[in-house]
Amino acid sequence: MINRLIALLNNKLFSYAFTLVLMGAILLSSRSHWSEFADIRVISPGAIGWLSILFIATSLVNGYRLKIFAQAFGVTLPFTEWYGLECVRAFANYLPLSAGLAHNAAYLKAKNNLPVTKYVSLTAGSTILMLLSFGGWGVLLLGGGRLLTGNLNWAMMGLSAFFIAAAVAALAVPLPGLQSENRIMRQLTSVRDGWALIRADKRLLAKVLLLQTLILVFLSTRFYIIFKEIAAPLGFVGVVVLTIMTTLIRFTSLFPGNLGLREAIAGGVTRSFGLSFQSGFLAGVIDRLVAMAWIFTLGIIFSLVLATYRNEAAPPKL
Numbered sequence: 001m002i003n004r005l006i007a008l009l010n011n012k013l014f015s016y017a018f019t020l021v022l023m024g025a026i027l028l029s030s031r032s033h034w035s036e037f038a039d040i041r042v043i044s045p046g047a048i049g050w051l052s053i054l055f056i057a058t059s060l061v062n063g064y065r066l067k068i069f070a071q072a073f074g075v076t077l078p079f080t081e082w083y084g085l086e087c088v089r090a091f092a093n094y095l096p097l098s099a100g101l102a103h104n105a106a107y108l109k110a111k112n113n114l115p116v117t118k119y120v121s122l123t124a125g126s127t128i129l130m131l132l133s134f135g136g137w138g139v140l141l142l143g144g145g146r147l148l149t150g151n152l153n154w155a156m157m158g159l160s161a162f163f164i165a166a167a168v169a170a171l172a173v174p175l176p177g178l179q180s181e182n183r184i185m186r187q188l189t190s191v192r193d194g195w196a197l198i199r200a201d202k203r204l205l206a207k208v209l210l211l212q213t214l215i216l217v218f219l220s221t222r223f224y225i226i227f228k229e230i231a232a233p234l235g236f237v238g239v240v241v242l243t244i245m246t247t248l249i250r251f252t253s254l255f256p257g258n259l260g261l262r263e264a265i266a267g268g269v270t271r272s273f274g275l276s277f278q279s280g281f282l283a284g285v286i287d288r289l290v291a292m293a294w295i296f297t298l299g300i301i302f303s304l305v306l307a308t309y310r311n312e313a314a315p316p317k318l
Contacts, residue, residue, distance in 0.1 A: 138160030
């Protein structure tokens with residue numbers, strides 16, 4: 001699949017055609033959810049403005065992370081590419097099977113000669129780091145809440161601990177010495193290769209950790225604003241834990257953009273903290289709608305821009 005994408009992106013005519021087909025498929029796959037935009041009327045225009053600013057800040061951090069990943073392999077990405085590719089990735093993820101990752105891997109190979117395996121490995125390695133750091137934050141905050149209030153959300157503590165254990169298991173489980181054809185084994189190998197690259201560069205490791213923490217702060221602030229607007233008294237710990245749970249679920253690709261899944265998880269988290277399922281579900285829907293408005297707008301714009309964009313600093317193709 002990725003090889004075919006690379007071939008398309010190397011041809012200007014097919015690049016435009018592919019971009020238009022991609023946009024049409026995404027719009028078609030999400031058409032049943034546009035009626036939900038009426039739910040956004042429950043929050044004020046000022047809150048929508050702050051949510052928009054925070055969404056753009058989040059996407060800038062994600063894009064900058066792509067920039068430093070490319071730099072690790074000697075590829076310099078200008079703003080148009082590192083931010084544009086993040087916008088297209090988020091847009092294309094409304095198709096199933098991680099279409100955003102596949103698109104970016106193919107683009108970076110076709111336009112910047114960045115090996116697909118290296119990009120995928122670094123992305124997988126950063127996923128392990130996110131599981132460890134977000135799981136750690138969950139355990140720390142829930143444990144601190146236990147000391148301050150005497151109450152502990154055992155379900156969320158268990159999930160946070162599970163994320164840490166899953167990351168450790170992915171790094172520790174024995175793998176065959178020979179190249180395996182098993183899909184899970186190949187994914188684990190990719191995770192370990194990426195983790196080894198990140199861990200070997202202490203500056204890169206520190207940057208990725210800082211950027212992931214910023215993402216958690218921005219996402220949590222978005223949910224804090226929404227819960228305040230809908231008058232749902234979810235405390236600081238609950239907001240951050242909810243953010244962790246709804247963020248880590250993005251690593252699955254059961255549905256295009258995980259439509260409905262993140263919202264259901266948000267409802268389950270608020271229910272575990274003693275609030276109604278509906279309040280968490282509504283908060284997830286509102287955050288989704290604001291994000292979708294920007295994802296589709298910026299995704300369409302940068303899909304067209306990147307279709308024929310050429311980075312003059314890109315290394316020559318071998």
